[in-house]
Amino acid sequence: MRIDKLLSNLGIGTRSEIKKMIKQKQIKINGELVKNGKDQLDPDSAQVTINDQPVAIQLTKYLMLNKPQNVITATEDASQRTVLDLISATDSVKGLAPVGRLDKDTTGLLLLTNDGQLAHRLLAPQKHVAKTYQATIDGIVNEDTVSRFKTGIQLKDGTHCKPATLKIISTVEKNNQSEVEITITEGKYHQIKRMFAVCGMHVAALKRVTMGPLKLDSSLKPGQYRPLSESEIQALLKLK
Numbered sequence: 001m002r003i004d005k006l007l008s009n010l011g012i013g014t015r016s017e018i019k020k021m022i023k024q025k026q027i028k029i030n031g032e033l034v035k036n037g038k039d040q041l042d043p044d045s046a047q048v049t050i051n052d053q054p055v056a057i058q059l060t061k062y063l064m065l066n067k068p069q070n071v072i073t074a075t076e077d078a079s080q081r082t083v084l085d086l087i088s089a090t091d092s093v094k095g096l097a098p099v100g101r102l103d104k105d106t107t108g109l110l111l112l113t114n115d116g117q118l119a120h121r122l123l124a125p126q127k128h129v130a131k132t133y134q135a136t137i138d139g140i141v142n143e144d145t146v147s148r149f150k151t152g153i154q155l156k157d158g159t160h161c162k163p164a165t166l167k168i169i170s171t172v173e174k175n176n177q178s179e180v181e182i183t184i185t186e187g188k189y190h191q192i193k194r195m196f197a198v199c200g201m202h203v204a205a206l207k208r209v210t211m212g213p214l215k216l217d218s219s220l221k222p223g224q225y226r227p228l229s230e231s232e233i234q235a236l237l238k239l240k
Contacts, residue, residue: 001090003029003048004037009059012050026051044094061093062233063112064214068222073101073110083110086223099123099211100187108133108208109216111236112225121239122212128185129239132210133192134169139201141168141178149182153195161195162186177204212239 004018007027012018019037021027027034028049029041041048048055067073067083074082075097083098095114099122102110113119122129149166162185169179182192193203209216213235217226228236 001041001043002037003027003034003039003041006041006043006048006057006059007055010055010057012055021050028052059093060115061091061096061113062115062228062236063087063091063096063225064217064220064228064232065098065110065112065225066216066220066222067102067107067110069105069107071223072104073098080104083112086225087112091225091227102208103190103193103206106206106208107222108206109211109214110208111211111214111228118236118239122236123187125186127239129212130183130185130210131187131208131212132181132183134207134209135180135182135192135196135203136205137178137180137196137201138204139176139178139196139199140171140173141166141180141201142171145199145201148199149195153198155188155194155198159188161188161191164195183210212236 004015007013007018008015013021015037022034022037025033029039030047043057043059046057048057065083065086071086072080072082075084076082084092084096087096093114095116096112097114099111099113099119102108121127146166146168149164152163153161155161165183167181169181171178184191192206196203214232220226
């Protein structure tokens with residue numbers, strides 16, 4: 001990683017401020033003066049000092065990924081492509097992992113971070129973090145379906161789901177399809193697919209668009225990602 005990018009990410013200063021510090025011979029890597037902001041280092045092993053004072057290097061990474069189909073939500077797999085395979089080496093850090101999971105054929109918003117405490121808060125059942133999905137349903141969703149979701153559906157294995165919000169976006173009778181939006185506050189295995197199965201319907205396509213305060217960036221194409229903005233990070237960190 002470039003030294004100017006590292007120090008900027010750590011909040012030491014802007015790129016221009018760091019460039020000035022380099023000119024003033026204030027920054028060293030492993031005891032050697034830095035002469036250029038493009039100088040590379042390994043954040044996991046390098047020792048960086050500013051005015052001979054050590055800099056604590058603990059990079060916390062927060063990435064928003066628009067997960068594509070046919071990619072599994074895992075850190076590694078012997079035979080299948082994982083979401084981490086979509087992250088470039090320059091953006092990957094030790095401990096980076098997806099927060100929760102999306103099915104192989106489910107697309108949309110996926111947060112990746114090495115902030116284990118935040119991941120725990122987002123996934124803890126008692127936190128009730130809301131997640132919203134857009135879905136194409138084989139079947140006609142009506143107000144009775146909406147009511148069943150609002151009450152809380154019991155799955156075929158007897159599991160009770162918490163009340164969920166179901167909104168009908170559109171229905172096309174001739175195609176026997178509906179476009180809907182679902183908001184849930186839990187994350188049971190294949191939950192949305194199983195909820196609609198109880199109603200005699202099939203989920204043809206599913207895309208997550210929000211997770212807590214985080215909204216999928218519409219400019220991200222499937223497979224693309226970007227770092228979270230500072231305001232997005234702060235919004236997540238405020239979750240109690």
